[in-house]
Each structure stands twice: as structure tokens, then as C-alpha cells.
Amino acid sequence: MNYCSQCGKTVSSKIPEGDNRERYVCDSCKTIHYQNPNNIAGAILTWQDKVLLCKRAIDPRYGQWTLPAGFMENNETVAQAAARESMEEANARVGALKLFGVFSMPYLSQVYLMFTGSLISDDIAPGAESLEVELFTRDQIPWQEIAFPVMSHSLELFFRFGADSGKVHHAWFSRSPDREVKIHFES
Numbered sequence: 001m002n003y004c005s006q007c008g009k010t011v012s013s014k015i016p017e018g019d020n021r022e023r024y025v026c027d028s029c030k031t032i033h034y035q036n037p038n039n040i041a042g043a044i045l046t047w048q049d050k051v052l053l054c055k056r057a058i059d060p061r062y063g064q065w066t067l068p069a070g071f072m073e074n075n076e077t078v079a080q081a082a083a084r085e086s087m088e089e090a091n092a093r094v095g096a097l098k099l100f101g102v103f104s105m106p107y108l109s110q111v112y113l114m115f116t117g118s119l120i121s122d123d124i125a126p127g128a129e130s131l132e133v134e135l136f137t138r139d140q141i142p143w144q145e146i147a148f149p150v151m152s153h154s155l156e157l158f159f160r161f162g163a164d165s166g167k168v169h170h171a172w173f174s175r176s177p178d179r180e181v182k183i184h185f186e187s
């Protein structure tokens with residue numbers, strides 16, 4: 001951040017009085033600009049024994065497969081966000097969504113909230129951010145072409161424990177300097 005979103009003047013990184021970490025503080029109007037993690041809502045959606053995947057039409061990971069997911073918007077619930085992303089990316093209409101996993105990615109300051117649910121119909125079609133959308137059985141999943149580690153781990157957990165394991169999967173991810181991503185289970 002270089003400029004204040006309130007007044008347009010320069011900002012400096014400093015520890016505000018009474019705080020314990022550096023923030024961007026406006027040199028002019030003194031507004032403190034807090035930066036916090038982003039929430040991403042996503043869904044593992046099934047039709048019979050198949051799971052919906054979307055082939056990304058956007059960077060990063062253009063051309064790779066992912067579960068429908070995206071940043072939450074203001075004024076919506078996390079389940080509404082997951083349903084909206086499913087509609088936007090795959091024109092997928094979903095029934096009730098159930099919380100499946102909470103995955104923290106401290107190295108990206110992101111939190112993924114993944115749901116499971118059933119498609120209301122298999123009438124799906126790519127939205128603006130997808131090249132293709134497709135339903136895959138477990139054996140058909142293109143494991144080598146899944147866009148993000150959080151998505152492959154979500155799929156692995158889903159196929160291992162099912163949608164109704166009786167608990168919400170809770171884990172965090174680390175990334176080593178050589179960019180290897182690992183999952184750590186918390187409960």
C-alpha cells in the first residue's frame with residue numbers, strides 16, 4: 001500500500017500507539033489501514049457419484065481444474081458465497097450446503113471455507129471464469145491438473161471420509177521455501 005484510500009496522501013508502515021504490529025498509517029489524516037485475511041468460500045458439489053470441477057479460464061493456474069470457490073463479497077453469508085460462486089463459475093444450482101472444512105493458509109493470509117452439497121440438476125455450463133465444467137467420478141479426477149493444494153486436499157478428504165463424516169475438517173497449510181505445500185490437521 002502506498003497511498004491512503006481516505007485522502008490519497010502517502011502512508012508509512014509503523015506500529016500505532018497501543019498496537020503491537022506494523023500497519024499502514026496515513027501520513028496526513030492518520031487513518032490506520034488494517035489488513036486482514038480474506039475468506040474464500042467453495043463447494044464440493046455432487047451429482048450421483050460424480051463431483052463438479054471447473055477448468056479455470058483465469059490466472060493463476062489458467063487451464064487447470066478446481067472446485068467452484070471465490071472470495072466472499074460483503075453482505076453475504078459464507079454459504080451464500082459458496083452457492084453464488086457455484087452459479088457464477090458453473091451455472092450450478094445447489095441444494096442445502098453443509099460445512100465440510102475450514103482451511104487456513106497463513107502464508108497467503110487466506111481462509112478457505114469448503115462446503116458439500118448436491119446439485120439440483122446436472123444442467124451445468126461454464127461461466128465467465130471457466131473454460132469447461134465437468135462431472136468426474138473419483139477415478140476420473142485429473143489429480144495432476146488440480147489448480148491448488150487446498151482443492152486436491154479437499155477432494156482427497158471428501159473421497160476418504162465422505163460428505164457426512166460427522167465432523168468439520170480443520171487444518172492449516174504451510175509452504176516451504178521450495179514451495180512445497182503441506183497440510184496439518186488441527187482436529
Ligand SMILES: [Zn+2]
Pocket residue numbers: 004005006007008009026027028029030031
Ligand atoms: Zn489519509
